[in-house]
Amino acid sequence: MKKVTSISTKIKVLGALLIALMLSVIAITIYLNQQNQKDALIINIAGKQRMLTQKMAKNVFYIHYSSNKDFYELNSAIDEFIEGLNILRNGDSVKKIYPVPTYQISLQHTEVNALWDDFYKNIQNFKLFTNSNVDRSAELEEIVTTIYRDNTKLLDNVDKLVTMYTDYSENKTNFIKTFQYAAGATLLLLFIYSLLQLRSIESHVEAIMQYSKKLISSKDITKLEPIEITAESETEILEASDTINCFIQKINSAMDYSNEALLQSERASSKLEELTDEFDSIIDELKDKSLTNKHLNNSEDIVIESTEELINSTRKLSNLKLELEKLTKSCQDTQT
Known part of the structure; x- marks a missing residue:
């Protein structure tokens, strides 16, 4: 059995879905755009x-x-390099920068930190030997060579870290675009579905309106046909059609009852007329019998009185039918 939904429920559900989807698109887009701005700052660092x-x-x-x-x-x-590494790895609440976003970037940070520790240690030794009063030329040459070699490795890994942050930001940008396209397509489908539902509601209402006009303009009310509405129609449409069909059923029942009663009355009146004729013939044959004539006259009076009552009943039933027809005609004139 298919579930019947009211018009108000359909409108509320469709409206809620449209509003929820639009608010979600706006909220997520704003959030991701803010994140992209932070990503640009991180890439810059x-x-x-x-x-x-x-x-x-x-x-x-x-x-x-x-x-x-x-x-x-x-x-x-x-100092600036150390501060930058700390911000990239642990984030910055003041600048609203979050810590390392992915596991792969975290692994690359570990690699950069290991290279930096060695690089920083060599720089500190370079400063120490440079300021030494003892001749440390050989050690300085070795440290400078090591710094030159390690700088290339550190530079390559920092460059890889920048690339990973850039790719992460681009992926989020692509996600935003994909989400916006998907949300737009969903909104379009939901809009089309809404139009179809509204069109369905309109067609059901139009069916009732057309039937009402047909009912008003109909001159023959002896047998009114009930309105036919599909079971999938909305609750309000089904209730309206049931009300109309109930009214039609009552009119048809009243008309059938009055026609049947009128027909039965006419048949009874006809039978009584036949009996009266028979009594007349019998009375003619029994004119000389005064007692019998008296009783027969009494019987004839009774039959005549019964016939008159039946005729009056027939007339009243005919008037009932006329009043029902006038009531329906009056309803039609009022609607016109």
């Missing part, structure tokens, strides 16, 4: 890390091959 590795290596070479022993730029680059 990661890209700066790549630049800082080169800056530190250049400062080491510059200090080593010149008489300048100023470590300010080198220390500044080191």
